[in-house]
Amino acid sequence: MIPQFSNETKHLIIHTGNILNLSEVKKKVGQNLTEEVTESLRITLNDWIASNGNLGSDTSVVEVRGKQCSLDVQEERKDLKIGLKMFLPVRAPTDVTMISSALSKLMKELDTPHVESFVLSQAGRQAEGIETEQQLSRLEPLWKQIEQELDSGRVLSAGVSDIDTESFVTLHNNAKVKPSIVQINLATCCVVPPALQAFTKENNVQLLTHNDPLDLLPDTTVSEIFGAGWRLGWVLRSQVHVKCRGVLASKGFIICVERE
Incomplete structure (x- = not known):
């Protein structure tokens, strides 16, 4: 069932909390x-509706938190690595300050x-075939x-x-504070470009690979969950590892969706 929102609501901020606490997610292997x-997202929205009755609000920004929203980790901060x-x-x-707000x-x-x-990942970029100049014009303000x-x-x-x-x-080269990490998706690049390998080595940049989807939350998925007229603003994923053991202690998402 698609939840109903007040016409006054323009932005929804959904906090999933630590999804390692969500048995429904853990059961779905692979x-x-x-x-x-x-x-x-679905679990968090359902929990919120069950606790509050609905998602109606006359404010422009509504923050949604499920039952398992705590991200507390029972370790000292010095022993944790947060990515x-x-x-x-x-x-x-449209608003580059969203980075600071989300953080x-x-x-x-x-x-x-x-x-x-x-x-920072501009999801879907490669699927859309954005040219280098376009990519830089979007990335540099961010x-x-x-x-x-x-x-x-x-x-x-x-x-x-x-x-x-x-x-x-x-x-x-243009940055005042240089990026020290670059991630490459192996699904679209089977071999890391030699020129990039050489540059990262010369400039002490950490070169990593990943398999995250290029389009994390497609428009069709957002419409299925929130109804017509909503689109993705951003997703912030957090992963908390215990340094000495390399154990993933917490994983969660904050998702912003907005009215078109």
Whole structure:
């Protein structure tokens, strides 16, 4: 059933909390990331409706939290490593300050003054065939926001994902604070480009691979969950590892959807 929202509501912020606490998600072995986010969204919305009766509100921004929203980890902060990845839809963002806003929400949930890493991914970019110049025009204002977070100490290291070699080199060379991480999706690039390997080695950039979907939450999926007239704003994924054991202690999402 599609939930009903007040006409006054323009943005929904959904906090899944630690999905490792959601037995319904853990039971579904072999899910890809899109399926995992979708299932977590449905559970969180259902929990909220069960507790509150509906999602109606006369405010422009509504924050939704399910029963299992706590992200508390029973370890000392010095023993934890927190990694964030922010997924953006292919269209250019209208508000670049969303990075700081999303980061603040997540840090409040985790009760931490900083995170170890932050990676930005413009989801769906390669599927849409965006040219290098277009990609840079979208990434550079966003990177300036990340630079502010690096300067403030709230983010200790940061980088970008799913970017071609030419765009990354240009972004790196133009940046005041250099990206120290670059992620490559092996689903679209079977072999890491030699030029990118050489550049990252020369400039002390961590080169990583991943298998996250290019389009994390397609428009069709958003419409199925929230109804017509809603679109994805962004998704912020958090992963908390215990350093000495390499154990994943917490994993969660904050998802923003907005009226078109």
